[in-house]
Every structure is written in C-alpha cells, then in structure tokens.
Amino acid sequence: MKYRYEVSGDDFSLAGRASSEIKKILRSLGASSAVIKRVAVVMYEAEINMVIHAGGGVAEVEIGEDSISMVMRDEGPGIPNLDLAMTEGWSTAPEWVRELGFGAGMGLSNMKRNADKLTIESVVGKGTTVRMRVDFPAAGFGA
Numbered sequence: 001m002k003y004r005y006e007v008s009g010d011d012f013s014l015a016g017r018a019s020s021e022i023k024k025i026l027r028s029l030g031a032s033s034a035v036i037k038r039v040a041v042v043m044y045e046a047e048i049n050m051v052i053h054a055g056g057g058v059a060e061v062e063i064g065e066d067s068i069s070m071v072m073r074d075e076g077p078g079i080p081n082l083d084l085a086m087t088e089g090w091s092t093a094p095e096w097v098r099e100l101g102f103g104a105g106m107g108l109s110n111m112k113r114n115a116d117k118l119t120i121e122s123v124v125g126k127g128t129t130v131r132m133r134v135d136f137p138a139a140g141f142g143a
Contacts, residue, residue, distance in 0.1 A: 001025075001063045007047050007072075009056030012100060018059040019043035025063070035136055038114040039068055042132045045107040046072040052093050052103055053077065054127065067116070067135045078124035086112065 003025070005018035019040050026036045043059065050057040054076025062069045079085050085092075086108050093103020112118050115132040122128040 003061040003063075005059040005061075007050045007057045007059055007074075009051055009054065012051060012102070015047050015051045016044050018047055018061070022061055022068075026068070029063070032137065035068075035134060038134050039070075041114045042111045042118075042134065043070055043072075045111045046070070046130050046132070048102055049107050049130075050074045050076070052097050057127075065136075067133050070130075070132045070134075072130040072132075073127065074129075075127040078126055078128055079120070079122040080124050082120060082122060 003018075003022065005021065007018060008014045022043060023036055023040050026039060031039075043061075047059065050072065054074035057072060057074030057076070060071045060073075084090055088109045091098075091103045097103040108120070111130070111132060114134070116135045117131070117133040119131045120128065121131075
C-alpha cells in the first residue's frame with residue numbers, strides 16, 4: 001500500500017496530518033501500539049522539520065508485509081552540517097517557532113532513535129530527503 005501527502009509549509013495547524021492519517025491506517029490494519037508510536041514519532045518529527053525549515057514538502061509512505069518505509073522530501077535550504085544537526089538540543093529554528101513550543105533540537109535524534117533505518121541526504125540550496133523504515137515484529141504485523 002502506497003500513500004502520498006503534501007506537507008504544507010509554515011502552517012503548524014496542518015503539521016502532523018500525514019502522520020495522523022498513517023496512524024489511523026496502521027491501527028485499522030492491526031499494527032501494534034509500539035509500531036504505531038514509532039512510526040508516528042518519526043513521521044511527525046520529519047513533518048515539523050519540513051514546516052519549520054523548508055516551507056513544506058512531500059511525504060511518501062509504503063506499508064509492506066514486514067515494514068513501513070517513509071520518504072520525506074523538501075526543496076528547502078538543506079542542512080549545512082548534518083553531524084551537528086543530529087546533536088540533541090542543537091537547533092536553527094527561529095525564536096518565534098520556539099515560542100510555539102517547537103524547534104527544541106530533538107527532531108532528528110528522535111527520528112534516529114525510533115527508526116530501524118534512517119538515511120538523510122541534504123544539499124545546501126536544493127533540499128533534503130529523509131528515508132526512514134520501521135520494521136514490524138518478527139511474529140507478524142499486529143504482534
């Protein structure tokens with residue numbers, strides 16, 4: 001099953017729409033609460049980053065028999081120093097975003113902690129592609 005979502009930029013009221021839809025789909029398919037939580041965390045963090053830093057983007061999701069793969073693409077400014085960006089607490093979010101309760105510098109590290117596989121490709125001035133995978137338990141999708 002494949003899904004595609006547009007992530008609106010600069011509109012926090014719409015941030016998380018894709019992750020919410022995927023949560024509902026996974027719940028209807030009988031996924032475990034642990035899998036749903038991990039998927040929701042990685043997708044939401046990626047969506048918020050697209051809203052804060054890139055003016056939006058696209059989320060593509062594929063639910064397979066043993067995993068869910070998510071590709072989040074944007075055409076934002078890119079990440080100049082990926083190693084630094086992966087440091088917990090490091091953030092380039094503007095002050096007004098922090099005042100809204102976002103931009104604490106935990107997004108990428110939360111994604112790394114909750115995904116079974118995470119790769120980030122970023123080109124300054126062109127954008128960022130984040131690929132994530134969450135595996136389902138060996139006992140099956142709903143285990």
